[in-house]
Amino acid sequence: MEGLQHRTVNVNGINMHIAEMGEGPLILFIHGFPDLWFSWRHQIKALASLGYRCVAPDLRGYGDTDVPASPTAYTSLHVVGDLVGLLDEIAGDQEKVFVVGHDWGAMTAWSLSLYRPERIRALVNISVPFTPRNPKRKPLDTLRAVYGDDYYICRFQETGNIEAEFEQIGTARVLKEFLTYRNPAPLYLPKGKGFGHAIDSPMKLPSWLSEEECDYYASKYEKTGFTGGLNYYRNLDLNWELTAPWTGAKVNVPVKFIVGDLDLTYNAPGAKDYIHQGGLKRDVPFLEDVVVIQGAGHFLHQERPDEINKHIYDFFNKF
Numbered sequence: 001m002e003g004l005q006h007r008t009v010n011v012n013g014i015n016m017h018i019a020e021m022g023e024g025p026l027i028l029f030i031h032g033f034p035d036l037w038f039s040w041r042h043q044i045k046a047l048a049s050l051g052y053r054c055v056a057p058d059l060r061g062y063g064d065t066d067v068p069a070s071p072t073a074y075t076s077l078h079v080v081g082d083l084v085g086l087l088d089e090i091a092g093d094q095e096k097v098f099v100v101g102h103d104w105g106a107m108t109a110w111s112l113s114l115y116r117p118e119r120i121r122a123l124v125n126i127s128v129p130f131t132p133r134n135p136k137r138k139p140l141d142t143l144r145a146v147y148g149d150d151y152y153i154c155r156f157q158e159t160g161n162i163e164a165e166f167e168q169i170g171t172a173r174v175l176k177e178f179l180t181y182r183n184p185a186p187l188y189l190p191k192g193k194g195f196g197h198a199i200d201s202p203m204k205l206p207s208w209l210s211e212e213e214c215d216y217y218a219s220k221y222e223k224t225g226f227t228g229g230l231n232y233y234r235n236l237d238l239n240w241e242l243t244a245p246w247t248g249a250k251v252n253v254p255v256k257f258i259v260g261d262l263d264l265t266y267n268a269p270g271a272k273d274y275i276h277q278g279g280l281k282r283d284v285p286f287l288e289d290v291v292v293i294q295g296a297g298h299f300l301h302q303e304r305p306d307e308i309n310k311h312i313y314d315f316f317n318k319f
Helices: 037-049 076-090 104-115 139-147 161-169 171-179 211-224 227-233 236-242 271-276 279-283 305-316
Strands: 005-011 014-021 026-030 053-057 097-102 120-126 255-260 287-293
Touching: 005 076, 014 037, 014 076, 026 037, 026 076, 026 104, 037 053, 037 097, 037 211, 037 305, 053 076, 076 104, 076 236, 097 104, 104 120, 120 305, 139 236, 161 171, 161 227, 171 211, 255 305, 271 279, 279 287, 287 305
Parallel strands: 026 053, 026 097, 097 120, 120 255, 255 287
Antiparallel strands: 005 014, 014 053
16 A cells, blocks of 8 residues: 555553554544454545545554553553553644544444543444443343353453464464354354364455455464454453443444444344434434445445445545
8 A cells, every 4th residue: 555654653551553644634443353453454545545644553462563461451441541642642733533443443432432532523433333331230241141151252251262262273264254254143153163164164255355465464463363352352341340430421422333234243132223213322412323234244344445435534524
């Protein structure tokens, strides 16, 4: 990508790698699992050409950013702290910036909006809706009750177990399995059964994902392993404890929410009712638009980049 610059910024006690391109109002792109800054390649190129300065970090635990050893160093307070520190370093005199998040990046963007709304001009969040804190029940108890112990988030909890299984499957294969997952049903990873088919069975990549792109992902995960990214899941209950002061708090920034109709998040029990029947609007009062993209899965910013780019541009252009 011509004009793309890479550099390392020291923030919140870690060295964070960022990719940036363009000049103008700043857009901060926040990736999810198992992604990297690279998942925003289409958005960076398009929106930089339209007059924005696009900045996409590798979050802590990912890619060329530091991977703290402690599993508890991956709470939402740590991750949002990194991003606030990054904005302090790079945003200059721009008090408020635009933000785009996907998957865990969307969850981080919701948290950033709760903790530091004065830093956000407007937010486009993709795939994962806001989840209000339930003061009566911890997240993992809820997930186990609804889905059982083989549900992927439950399988991710014990450090080392799923990493050993991923090692057996192979880094590149694991990444392809996640990136190409298009089943709206819950994702189960029963012990020793991987993704449910033989690890040497042929995999056909979708038109939007090339072998070269998979190779880039794999080269970074071969270096870091998966533990950093998995540690985000391992802090769900700790996040719940730490965010007690925000129980009932609203997200008071302008928001557009985009989701694919085949996304497992959109098809989770109660999700559609929450999104469309007033729950999301209640918790996110400045929600301006909900877009459901037909025939799109979880990684829709890569699968449908032109549509997503237009949605981002049209929304941010209003501010």
